[in-house]
Amino acid sequence: MVLTWIGDVRPLLEESRYREYWRQTPKFRQKKADHCRSPMGRAQSVGVWILWQRARKRLGLPPEAVFNLSHSGHYALCSVETEAGGDVLAGCDVERISVYRERVARRFFCAEEYDFIKAQKDPEERRRMFFRYWTLKESFIKATRRGMGMALDSFSIKVADGAHPALEKCPAPYRDKNFYFREFALEGYRAAVCSTDPQINDRLQWTHF
Numbered sequence: 522m523v524l525t526w527i528g529d530v531r532p533l534l535e536e537s538r539y540r541e542y543w544r545q546t547p548k549f550r551q552k553k554a555d556h557c558r559s560p561m562g563r564a565q566s567v568g569v570w571i572l573w574q575r576a577r578k579r580l581g582l583p584p585e586a587v588f589n590l591s592h593s594g595h596y597a598l599c600s601v602e603t604e605a606g607g608d609v610l611a612g613c614d615v616e617r618i619s620v621y622r623e624r625v626a627r628r629f630f631c632a633e634e635y636d637f638i639k640a641q642k643d644p645e646e647r648r649r650m651f652f653r654y655w656t657l658k659e660s661f662i663k664a665t666r667r668g669m670g671m672a673l674d675s676f677s678i679k680v681a682d683g684a685h686p687a688l689e690k691c692p693a694p695y696r697d698k699n700f701y702f703r704e705f706a707l708e709g710y711r712a713a714v715c716s717t718d719p720q721i722n723d724r725l726q727w728t729h730f
Contacts, residue, residue, distance in 0.1 A: 523602055525599065525600045525703075525705075526599045528727070569590045572590070573588055577601070591615045594710065598614075609717055609718045614660045615656065616710065634677055657713045661676065676690050705725055
């Protein structure tokens with residue numbers, strides 16, 4: 522099963538609390554956080570790694586367990602495969618909802634995805650649909666471990682209210698696998714998880730810093 526932890530990193534904007542958690546992270550993550558220009562960037566970098574450490578400790582998983590991290594705004598997200606070993610793929614993404622970037626959708630999404638967004642008559646619904654697609658597509662490319670090395674229009678996802686999203690067009694190297702999705706709506710944010718494990722928990726595991 523894939524479990525997903527989430528936390529609000531704003532408490533880490535307080536320097537003493539940030540340093541307390543910073544000291545709990547490995548050297549490479551400390552260096553990565555130190556290179557962030559903003560206090561929020563540092564809080565995100567440290568907070569997301571703390572989520573992974575807490576999840577691994579709670580589940581008793583080895584360091585090589587399958588996991589994926591994401592952060593946006595004041596949220597950090599960590600998806601973890603609870604079964605050690607195997608060839609499970611998993612990816613997650615969280616995004617703060619801002620403006621609908623029509624040019625991004627037209628240029629990088631599949632034509633059918635862009636057309637579906639464009640067909641929404643309500644501007645708020647177009648914006649919501651854009652970020653649904655964005656988080657779903659990000660979670661998929663992260664699950665494949667290709668990241669932005671995979672073109673966002675090389676695959677398409679079907680979304681519909683009342684049903685889990687489904688992969689409609691899949692890149693050739695991954696057609697021997699089945700991918701599953703879950704979505705999470707937060708106030709002002711969208712999140713998505715993609716995995717080859719069909720058991721993706723429908724509830725987020727909240728943690729506090």
